Amino acid sequence: MKYLKNVVTLQHDIDKCTGCGRCLEVCPHRVFQPEGKKVMIADRDACMECGACARNCPFDAIEVQQGVGCAAAVIIGFFTGTEPTCG
């Protein structure tokens, strides 16, 4: 199952990446794959912006706007004026 194409905010800085593989370990959707001595984004559209990779990258090589992919949260956020939250 794939969600919308070309929407996610995931960014991977190849220069900072040391290929430690922590992101491979925490990503729930196999977004990353090892390539040579580094890691590459292999399946960008599979990213759900959970933020696990960015948080656990010891080298700050990954950036993503973490958020909940939840319409109800977006609606609650809209009416309460806050960021989308599960309530």
Add this chain to the structure above:
Amino acid sequence: MPSTCCGGSTPVKRRTKQTSCCGNESTQSKQSSCCSQEQTANRTDYAAPETAAFEQPWVVGKIATPAGEVPQVAAKLSFRDTIGAWKCRWSIGRMNYRVDPGLYAVGQPDASSPVLVTSNYKMTFDRLRERLGGLSLWIVVLDTDGVNVWCAAGKGTFGTDELVRRVSAVRLSEVVSHRTLILPQLGAVGVYAHEVTKQTKFRVVYGPVRAKDVPAFLANGMQTTEEMRTVRFTFRDRIVLTPMELVGALTPVLIMFGILFILNAVGFGHYGSTDFFGIMGSIFTGAVLTPILLPWVPGRAFSLKGAILGLVWAVGFLLLSGFPSPVFGWLKAAAYVLLLPALSSFLTMNFTGSSTYTSLSGVDREMKFAVPAQLAAAVSAILLLLVSDAILTFGGKLI
């Protein structure tokens, strides 16, 4: 409208752009420690194991350790545990189904036994322990306000600070001689592994996503396979979530039928069991049928999937209602062709919160189109219904 996604009562600012100090941003990880502490600080005291923990029906014994006695839990679920899980699926007591945070034992663990970490949502705790039959290990239960690992990690309650405090509160370093914590992979959203190691000297290993893979993971020298690390969203996963969707839709549905009932009572409305049947059908389509059939319904946006099946239902409903001469007339028929897909689309759109693969950016994107479309369809439908009612009320003929 109740949120069907994560629940819980700890609002956490999610997106990085407006956080100041809370360390949602990976780049701020090093200096974070200023925020989420207050959440954890006043939730529980970190005193010695509570005696109440030993009296739980699923506690079968005690294990003596240098840090005191630890409750030993059953690796089998009782009938009561199963009923408890069922009730949660139907949203009965779901937000207050929890175990006391602290250290627990499974089997006969000793100083060299592995340590698993989990949340204090009782369904999560049960899902874990039922898979641990025949093993001996320790479980550290974090205080996540009774919320499951993934959602709590997103909120930050299954997080670095709580983990660091809990490990120290249960005096884990006196209970085990090794220095490894096994975290559920989905907890990674809330945990800075390198920060935990810095503060506790315990190394963090992320285990499998699903509790059922824990024995294989341990047997495999604490290595996960790609399969163990991948989140799925199977037929069964989706089915067990649909009762919550129905319960979530209940309040707006009751309000809607209340309005129709009042319209009837004052002599303006002309609604009957056929209308009830049509609307209920679209609610079932949006909240249950489309989620279950998710991968097979065309489109990627959830709102589109819901609209498609909603339209199918609307057409089917018209055929059942005597199309091409529908019992409620052409005006109402047109109204239902707009209203039923809009309702179904809205409900399926809300299933994004229960799904395991939608991103916030994607949900934002689809809502920009879907919500105006749903509103326009619903408003037009309501106008058509009112016109149809007005005509009938003032003696006109059914159009």
